[in-house]
Amino acid sequence: MLRLDHLAVVAGRLEDGVAEVERSLGVTMAGGGKHPLMGTHNRLLGLGDVYLEVIAVDPDAPAPTRPRWFDMDRFRGPPRLTNWVAGCDDLAAEVALGPEGIGRPLSLQRGDYRWQMAVPDDGRLPFDGAFPALIQWEGPAHPARALPDLGLRLARLEIAHPKAPALRAALAGRLDDPRIVILDAPVMALRATIDSPLGPRRIC
Numbered sequence: 001m002l003r004l005d006h007l008a009v010v011a012g013r014l015e016d017g018v019a020e021v022e023r024s025l026g027v028t029m030a031g032g033g034k035h036p037l038m039g040t041h042n043r044l045l046g047l048g049d050v051y052l053e054v055i056a057v058d059p060d061a062p063a064p065t066r067p068r069w070f071d072m073d074r075f076r077g078p079p080r081l082t083n084w085v086a087g088c089d090d091l092a093a094e095v096a097l098g099p100e101g102i103g104r105p106l107s108l109q110r111g112d113y114r115w116q117m118a119v120p121d122d123g124r125l126p127f128d129g130a131f132p133a134l135i136q137w138e139g140p141a142h143p144a145r146a147l148p149d150l151g152l153r154l155a156r157l158e159i160a161h162p163k164a165p166a167l168r169a170a171l172a173g174r175l176d177d178p179r180i181v182i183l184d185a186p187v188m189a190l191r192a193t194i195d196s197p198l199g200p201r202r203i204c
Helices: 014-025 069-074 092-095 164-171
Strands: 001-013 029-033 040-047 050-057 079-089 103-112 113-119 133-137 151-162 180-184 189-196 199-203
Touching: 001 014, 001 069, 014 050, 014 069, 029 113, 050 069, 050 113, 069 079, 079 164, 079 189, 092 113, 092 164, 092 189, 151 164, 164 180
Parallel strands: 001 050, 079 133, 151 180
Antiparallel strands: 001 079, 029 040, 040 050, 103 113, 113 133, 151 189, 189 199
16 A cells, blocks of 8 residues: 655755745745765655655766656756655555556665665656655654654645546555545646645645
8 A cells, every 4th residue: 555655846956946835835944865876955844744855956966877766857947846755565566566667666765764766767757747656664764753843734635637537547546545636637737735824835
């Protein structure tokens, strides 16, 4: 079974993505870190049982020898919510059940965090990125439990796609989260509604 793990906002520059999320939600993001294998860096924000990350290419890191995750090598435009990540307890089994192009498990670590993540060879997840990236955390450490609780909670994640019925079928019986809604739309888009002390806010 899959469970919602976190949301990814991709930005051309990390500071721009952080500023946009902080402006939208009225909070200050917590520290993050670097991912040497992918040449990226991030900042994090707790949403209760899940979290949000802003991620960008690290200008101080050498370019990786493979395409970056979340199709970041082709990213253009303002910061935006581009991907969602689903956790599991058996990554190999979930990859075998996934649609073609879900990727191969890679072992990664950042500080005390160690995990495996399925990353496509070309960086592009199925359904134009509307299918979740799959992750398996190793050990008890998880970012959502370590981040400051600012009273933010994910209320709804809308995943819009022109092939919404096929996307629903690909996730049927594998994910049960009432916050996640898959909608028919002419283009792929992700929209998250977040309850905050200042009222409902949206990230898209």
